[in-house]
Amino acid sequence: xxxxxxxxxxxxxxxxxxxxxxxxxxxxxxxxxxxxxxxxxxxxxxxxxxxxxxxxxxxxxxxxxxxxxxxxxxxxxxxxxxxxxxxxxxxxxxxxxxxxxxxxxxxxxxxxxxxxxxxxxxxxxxxxxxxxxxxxxxxxxxxxxxxxxxxxxxxxxxxxxxxxxxxxxxxxxxxxxxxxxxxxxxxxxxxxxxxxxxxxxxxxxxxxxxxxxxxxxxxxxxxxxxxxxxxxxxxxxxxxxxxxxxxxxxxxxxxxxxxxxxxxxxxxxxxxxxxxxxxxxxxxxxxxxxxxxxxxxxxxxxxxxxxxxxxxxxxxxxxxxxxxxxxxxxxxxxxxxxxxxxxxxxxxxxxxxxxxxxxxxxxxxxxxxxxxxxxxxxxxxxxxxxxxxxxxxxxxxxxxxxxxxxxxxxxxxxxxxxxxxxxxxxxxxxxxxxxxxxxxxxxxxxxxxxxxxxxxxxxxxxxxxxxxxxxxxxxxxxxxxxxxxxxxxxxxxxxxxxxxxxxxxxxxxxxxxxxxxxxxxxxxxxxxxxxxxxxxxxxxxxxxxxxxxxxxxxxxxxxxxxxxxxxxxxxxxxxxxxxxxxxxxxxxxxxxxxxxxxxxxxxxxxxxxxxxxxxxxxxxxxxxxxxxxxxxxxxxxxxxxxxxxxxxxxxxxxxxxxxxxxxxxxxxxxxxxxxxxxxxxxxxxxxxxxxxxxxxxxxxxxxxxxxxxxxxxxxxxxxxxxxxxxxxxxxxxxxxxxxxxxxxxxxxxxxxxxxxxxxxxxxxxxxxxxxxxxxxxxxxxxxxxxxxxxxxxxxxxxxxxxxxxxxxxxxxxxxxxxxxxxxxxxxxxxxxxxxxxxxxxxxxxxxxxxxxxxxxxxxxxxxxxxxxxxxxxx
Amino acid sequence: xxxxxxxxxxxxxxxxxxxxxxxxxxxxxxxxxxxxxxxxxxxxxxxxxxxxxxxxxxxxxxxxxxxxxxxxxxxx
Numbered sequence: 001x002x003x004x005x006x007x008x009x010x011x012x013x014x015x016x017x018x019x020x021x022x023x024x025x026x027x028x029x030x031x032x033x034x035x036x037x038x039x040x041x042x043x044x045x046x047x048x049x050x051x052x053x054x055x056x057x058x059x060x061x062x063x064x065x066x067x068x069x070x071x072x073x074x075x076x077x078x079x080x081x082x083x084x085x086x087x088x089x090x091x092x093x094x095x096x097x098x099x100x101x102x103x104x105x106x107x108x109x110x111x112x113x114x115x116x117x118x119x120x121x122x123x124x125x126x127x128x129x130x131x132x133x134x135x136x137x138x139x140x141x142x143x144x145x146x147x148x149x150x151x152x153x154x155x156x157x158x159x160x161x162x163x164x165x166x167x168x169x170x171x172x173x174x175x176x177x178x179x180x181x182x183x184x185x186x187x188x189x190x191x192x193x194x195x196x197x198x199x200x201x202x203x204x205x206x207x208x209x210x211x212x213x214x215x216x217x218x219x220x221x222x223x224x225x226x227x228x229x230x231x232x233x234x235x236x237x238x239x240x241x242x243x244x245x246x247x248x249x250x251x252x253x254x255x256x257x258x259x260x261x262x263x264x265x266x267x268x269x270x271x272x273x274x275x276x277x278x279x280x281x282x283x284x285x286x287x288x289x290x291x292x293x294x295x296x297x298x299x300x301x302x303x304x305x306x307x308x309x310x311x312x313x314x315x316x317x318x319x320x321x322x323x324x325x326x327x328x329x330x331x332x333x334x335x336x337x338x339x340x341x342x343x344x345x346x347x348x349x350x351x352x353x354x355x356x357x358x359x360x361x362x363x364x365x366x367x368x369x370x371x372x373x374x375x376x377x378x379x380x381x382x383x384x385x386x387x388x389x390x391x392x393x394x395x396x397x398x399x400x401x402x403x404x405x406x407x408x409x410x411x412x413x414x415x416x417x418x419x420x421x422x423x424x425x426x427x428x429x430x431x432x433x434x435x436x437x438x439x440x441x442x443x444x445x446x447x448x449x450x451x452x453x454x455x456x457x458x459x460x461x462x463x464x465x466x467x468x469x470x471x472x473x474x475x476x477x478x479x480x481x482x483x484x485x486x487x488x489x490x491x492x493x494x495x496x497x498x499x500x501x502x503x504x505x506x507x508x509x510x511x512x513x514x515x516x517x518x519x520x521x522x523x524x525x526x527x528x529x530x531x532x533x534x535x536x537x538x539x540x541x542x543x544x545x546x547x548x549x550x551x552x553x554x555x556x557x558x559x560x561x562x563x564x565x566x567x568x569x570x571x572x573x574x575x576x577x578x579x580x581x582x583x584x585x586x587x588x589x590x591x592x593x594x595x596x597x598x599x600x601x602x603x604x605x606x607x608x609x610x611x612x613x614x615x616x617x618x619x620x621x622x623x624x625x626x627x628x629x630x631x632x633x634x635x636x637x638x639x640x641x642x643x644x645x646x647x648x649x650x651x652x653x654x655x656x657x658x659x660x661x662x663x664x665x666x667x668x669x670x671x672x673x674x675x676x677x678x679x680x681x682x683x684x685x686x687x688x689x690x691x692x693x694x695x696x697x698x699x700x701x702x703x704x705x706x707x708x709x710x711x712x713x714x715x716x717x718x719x720x721x722x723x724x725x726x727x728x729x730x731x732x733x734x735x736x737x738x739x740x741x742x743x744x745x746x747x748x749x750x751x752x753x754x755x756x757x758x759x760x761x762x763x764x765x766x767x768x769x770x771x772x773x774x775x776x777x778x779x780x781x782x783x784x785x786x787x788x789x790x791x792x793x794x795x796x797x798x799x800x801x802x803x804x805x806x807x808x809x810x811x812x813x814x815x816x817x818x819x820x821x822x823x824x825x826x827x828x829x830x831x832x833x834x835x836x837x838x839x840x841x842x843x844x845x846x847x848x849x850x851x852x853x854x855x856x857x858x859x860x861x862x863x864x865x866x867x868x869x870x871x872x873x874x
Numbered sequence: 875x876x877x878x879x880x881x882x883x884x885x886x887x888x889x890x891x892x893x894x895x896x897x898x899x900x901x902x903x904x905x906x907x908x909x910x911x912x913x914x915x916x917x918x919x920x921x922x923x924x925x926x927x928x929x930x931x932x933x934x935x936x937x938x939x940x941x942x943x944x945x946x947x948x949x950x
Contacts, residue, residue, distance in 0.1 A: 147886070221888070224890070233915070266936055375945065424926050599913050599914065629934070630893060630934075633935070633936055634895060637936040637937075638901060782903075782913070783909075786906060786910065
């Protein structure tokens with residue numbers, strides 16, 4: 001026989017069981033201990049609305065036992081109370097109300113201040129909530145966008161009718177339901193009708209019913225996130241029909257939270273759907289025809305109904321073998337750990353009836369959270385959510401009208417809620433009528449601040465049970481009408497797991513260059529660099545460094561941003577956007593390029609190459625490619641400049657061939673003239689290397705003779721392989737990002753974002769030479785002019801260290817912090833430590849003798865290595 | 875939250891496909907002070923606002939959108 005493991009005991013299952021129904025059948029009555037007072041709480045709503053049955057299922061805390069399907073072999077644990085939910089010594093707090101007044105968080109342990117640190121730990125432990133599974137990675141669901149014409153939330157009579165009607169117009173319709181349509185409804189005509197409607201929709205191809213999918217919010221747009229069993233759906237519907245129905249009104253009287261007190265539909269569902277008798281002897285309170293129907297359901301499950309409390313109009317409908325109490329009122333539920341008796345005021349006076357079940361069908365509370373949180377005109381309600389207490393026929397008609405987009409239903413005001421002398425208004429946070437009165441007396445006199453002070457409506461049920469009570473309480477006492485309004489509804493409307501919210505956020509698609517597998521085969525350590533996966537080293541970064549400085553080396557620089565600027569006004573675009581002088585750039589020449597924003601701050605840097613026929617080829621940093629493209633397109637659009645911007649980053653590969661023998665290596669593979677006269681530094685030429693057409697660009701980042709070979713991506717592997725093979729003569733080896741970091745630092749070249757801050761303008765970085773202030777207007781010009789008038793307070797400088805330097809440490813003069821080391825390392829070529837760092841001026845001057853975490857250093861000019869640049873110009 | 879943005883090329887698409895380019899501002903200003911205001915200061919006012927949007931995950935076109943900063947409704 002199928003079983004679940006409940007706290008070490010085997011609990012048998014029957015078909016269709018939920019965790020709650022199986023446990024109840026096995027005799028479990030206390031499912032949780034309440035948050036503050038540790039009162040016993042048991043099954044109550046059976047629809048996933050109330051917080052009374054939150055248990056841990058297979059390590060997942062906060063599962064609602066009443067609606068969680070019981071799966072063979074599942075382990076179920078109760079999560080509140082100490083040492084156990086059944087024997088909870090903390091129940092003493094139930095008798096210590098005066099030490100835990102409403103808002104006690106703000107009052108108790110305020111003084112002495114140190115006490116709170118200890119008290120908080122105890123209080124947090126004492127609160128009856130489950131423990132997060134620590135040390136276990138959250139199960140993040142993938143996320144998917146879904147577009148549909150109509151989204152229906154809720155698979156009851158109204159929702160299904162709406163889906164059917166909308167489907168009939170040919171629209172694409174999605175219907176999501178927390179469970180299986182019909183499964184949560186107590187037996188009777190409504191359940192039969194809903195099951196029949198659901199079956200009808202099975203045959204309609206343009207209507208999809210998603211069972212087990214919970215809509216958790218309605219955001220602007222509208223966008224409706226729906227949590228399914230295996231994924232998070234972000235639904236982008238043309239229209240939303242909210243048909244979430246209603247939960248029965250939570251009645252407030254002393255003892256209203258005792259196990260044994262039920263919402264009418266809850267008891268009927270347990271009895272009728274799962275065949276479990278809620279108890280032996282029942283008192284039924286019913287204000288509606290539906291409530292009368294439950295009498296038969298309970299009876300069939302073997303419950304003796306002692307009395308039915310009904311209004312005069314329904315008295316005739318009660319079967320004759322049940323005592324009818326016309327117009328009676330529940331005063332209190334009595335019992336210590338479970339309901340034992342109900343005290344009623346009747347026409348004949350007060351009366352106590354011994355029983356173990358009290359069911360309450362006293363009105364209908366719309367589950368209108370989703371409806372109220374959306375201000376969008378394309379969201380409407382149908383069925384009980386707008387017509388609380390409506391009949392099955394009314395619900396269907398309202399759904400059908402909403403389905404075809406007919407005039408919106410004006411929400412019908414539900415019956416006002418009445419409250420007894422005491423009892424729990426908010427089950428989630430243990431807020432009683434007395435608590436509300438105390439808070440009111442303290443001056444918290446509107447529903448919104450009552451909510452914040454008492455935390456009523458802020459628990460797992462999100463006000464589904466108590467929202468209207470809180471508003472009614474405030475309205476009754478308030479001087480102004482606004483004070484008694486319902487509190488603002490916000491997502492999420494239903495409990496959501498962190499892993500669900502995080503659905504999809506871990507889906508980062510790594511970018512690979514065409515040489516990714518080649519690097520892997522060569523033993524590279526590949527890792528993230530921005531959005532790319534790049535080689536950091538190939539096993540020996542020092543050896544790679546030496547290959548560049550002494551012989552020849554390769555680096556895959558395909559990640560660089562690569563752009564072709566063409567069209568009638570190509571020159572006008574680059575001239576207007578960049579601070580670099582471009583009008584005198586003749587074909588075959590290149591120039592260092594800075595990209596500024598309007599505030600004059602350096603956004604990116606790269607290289608601009610003038611091509612024949614007025615076109616330009618631009619490179620940007622690997623991380624700045626998208627921003628560079630967006631910027632160029634933006635300015636072209638705003639200035640009305642007619643130029644094409646073509647992002648060639650993905651279509652072109654690039655390999656930097658660097659080292660004293662770079663030209664020798666290329667000459668072996670090419671018939672083209674590669675001499676310094678043919679391709680001057682800084683310049684470029686179209687050449688063929690190993691049969692691959694390349695744009696060879698002379699660059700100087702690593703400070704040696706270098707040719708960046710930009711080529712069709714499809715040829716990357718062939719070109720790389722040919723270079724490696726031909727380079728064997730010079731013991732060639734590729735270098736990764738680790739070697740590059742030191743190589744560029746020796747040249748004093750900065751890494752944007754590592755060595756710079758978002759508000760650095762060129763002068764601060766020592767890049768003033770790259771800005772042509774004597775040319776026409778460019779982006780950021782007016783800001784640079786403004787800043788030129790300001791005294792220089794901070795700048796990036798080259799540093800020479802006396803001993804091993806440390807990155808990130810503060811730069812000091814004496815005991816005064818004046819800067820920070822942003823990059824550094826020991827230079828094998830120079831034999832001492834070099835680096836870059838920030839320096840602030842002190843009394844109008846930049847200090848030059850510094851210490852960095854105890855290591856002496858001084859400000860020196862850059863580049864450190866080959867200051868004349870003879871090597872890279874070779 | 876999702877805002878629908880009507881791209882002139884691709885039609886209405888969810889805002890997650892776009893990059894926000896900020897409030898629409900003048901390209902230059904007659905005086906240094908007005909230029910300072912143009913570059914650094916934003917209106918950030920409730921109500922309809924002209925904005926720049928870029929269809930980054932689409933046609934890569936820039937265009938202007940009027941968005942109500944209170945309701946997030948877009949369009950003229």
